[in-house]
Amino acid sequence: MGIEEFLPSGKIRLDQQLKFTAEIDKMTGILRRTLLVDQSRRENDAEHSWHIATMAMLFEEYATEKVDIGRVCKMCLVHDLVEIYAGDTFAYDTKGNADKANRETEAADKLFSQLPEEQGKMIRDLWEEFDAMETPDAKYAACLDRLQPFLHNTLTGGHTWVENGTKRSDVEKRMRIIKDFMPEVYDWVSVNLDRAVENGWVH
């Protein structure tokens, strides 16, 4: 069973779209370092993408520039799709991040070519915009992508920070976009970083 059981509709576009839908179900098997809030297990990419896309509906008021929430939701939904083939690269993994761009470009070529051309391009454009972190929508999505695992860490004894021996300066660097784009939220990040140092979760 699995995708080999797919019964074609005979319409090339529709079959591509349905098979792509089945293919991206693999996001449920791409594990991140982050623990779920209940600490039962590690979070996967489908869950993380859902979570930050939903957050996009809630934190707009803190953004320093105007954002298009529907568009940010789309961006959040697809921002990690390439990890289906490239795997998740932990934010504080220096070695993994060195070849991340190449791995992800190859993965994007492989994944997005499975869709009708203009749809593959539409999603790839959103992903590239997210990655470049230059437009207001991309900056807002990037803030959520950093705020969500930060929140999880604050509620799980600093799990991924402790596991990785993370330094305060590393976290500050990672959270810099929140400081710039959502300063009011950064105030909360900052007091949590103080506590994380006090608790020995980061050093």
Added chain:
Amino acid sequence: MGIEEFLPSGKIRLDQQLKFTAEIDKMTGILRRTLLVDQSRRENDAEHSWHIATMAMLFEEYATEKVDIGRVCKMCLVHDLVEIYAGDTFAYDTKGNADKANRETEAADKLFSQLPEEQGKMIRDLWEEFDAMETPDAKYAACLDRLQPFLHNTLTGGHTWVENGTKRSDVEKRMRIIKDFMPEVYDWVSVNLDRAVENGWVH
């Protein structure tokens, strides 16, 4: 550890929004009947919501009325949130569906009141619109909510159909919105239903 470790920002709105974000992480623990395509385990509500929100970006061309994709993405993201307290009700569970409305209304009261009032209302309105299945956006979202588990069933030996002893007429009733709103996609549903009967997955 967990939400009791939440360090308040001192700003009521922001604290509500952050705590709500942590609360909805419970979607990762609400299991549906559907198996993942790789059959490793049952799908959860966070994964399902992510999946159909992403599908919203791909199947617009088959809708018989104009839809607002960004808005549908939002609707898909929040359409099952009440299940955090009400639990998942299997589509073909007659008894469970009899008191579903009451259970979900109570759950909505409990969940959405945790947000700043206008944000709770915004999400509740989207959920109620989805449930009423009257607007084009809600019909489109409802189609995806039915198409996704149908696709999973076709790739997993009709798993939930077999488990429940489902009849063809039950599936047809459930898929009726696709027949009306995405007729070209329904053609594919229909040939898959034929195969499901041939294979003894539905009767």
